[in-house]
Structures are given as C-alpha cells and as structure tokens.
Amino acid sequence: MRSNVIRFCLMLALLGSIKSAAAFTIAHPTETENAQYKFYYAGIMMGKLGLLWEADAQHYKLTFNMKTTGLMKLLKTQRRIAEISGKRNGELFTPIHYHASVIYPNKQKSTNMSYEHGILRDVVNEPTEEIKITDVQKQSAVDPITGLLQLFTYMQSPAKTTPFATVYFDGKRLSRGYAIPAAEPV
Secondary structure (H helix, E strand, O other): OHHHHHHHHHHHHHHHHHHHHHOOOOOOOOEEEEEEEEEEEOOEEEEEEEEEEEEOOOEEEEEEEEEEOHHHHHHOOOEEEEEEEEEEEOOEEEEEEEEEEEEOOOOEEEEEEEEEOOEEEEEEEEOOOOOOOOHHHHHOOEOHHHHHHHHHHHHHOOOOOOOEEEEEEOOOOEEEEEEOOOOOOO
16 A cells, blocks of 8 residues: 555656646747857867757747866866746747756756746755845846847847846856947958
8 A cells, every 4th residue: 555655656746747847848849950069179179069949939948058078078077958948929038947957977066947927936056055146136137048048139130339238147146248349340
C-alpha cells in the first residue's frame, strides 16, 4: 500500500513538471533561427555558443547556451544556459519566464525569474543567495536576454541619433547595457 502511495506521488510530481515545462514551449513556431558559433583564440578553440529563436504570432522563446571546449575546458569547465519565453505583440516582447544556469564539474547554480504582465514577480536562486538589491531596483530592470532584444531592436532602427541604455537584472545583480550611435555612417 505504501509503495502505491509513493508511486502515485512520484507520478503527480512528474506530471506537474511536464505541465509547467509544456507551458513555455511553442508548439508550431512560424519563425525559427538557429545559430552556432565556435570561439578561437590564437587558433585554439576555446568554446561553443548556440542561439535558438522560436516564435509565433503570440509567443516567443530565445535560448542561449555556451560551453567551454579544448584547452579552455582543461582550465575552466563550464556550461551556461539561458532562456527567456514570453508573449509577443508585434515588436513588443513581454517576458513570462527567465531561466539561467551554469554547470561546473562539481556544482550547479541556477536562477529562475517569473513575470506577471511583464513585471518581475519572483526570483529563485539555487543555491539560495542573499540579494542586496531593493524590489524597486529589481522592478526597474529587465532580464539580460530582454535587454539584448532591446539592443538588437535599437541597432535595427535606421536613424540612431540618441544613445541606448538599459538596466538589466540577472537574478543577483544589476548591470547596465548601452550603445552609442556611430559618429559617421558605417
């Protein structure tokens, strides 16, 4: 009897995780783009980077992953993954969920941020870390990938006469990203 209860609880936990994971997938994306890069330094491969964009008329998902390879893997083995998913209205992107993790050979760190109507609702770091930033500061910032999307949108605009700046929050700290228009057309 006890083993049946345990099996039932495990099944509920498994189904619950499948349901939450499925909420952030795009069943039939109408736009996709996949880019793979290799990083070299002095002719020696140091790492690999991958970007995957999926979107339909109402939702978007951008996944970033990076891992060290070759000589760099001997010095510092790590794999980084970041993903943002949310709602889309034309060129307006409203985040719903942000996940980032870094995996080392002997430990793993992750950050999950949830948004409600584009406003940061909660942050969960594993292992737990004390965040020395006020709620007002967190609310005034975007996640790192949304900041990158804002930068790309700025770079695509034809007339760049004013500088671009954004503050982003990665679950632990605030950072500022900015771009300055070129003095001459490039």
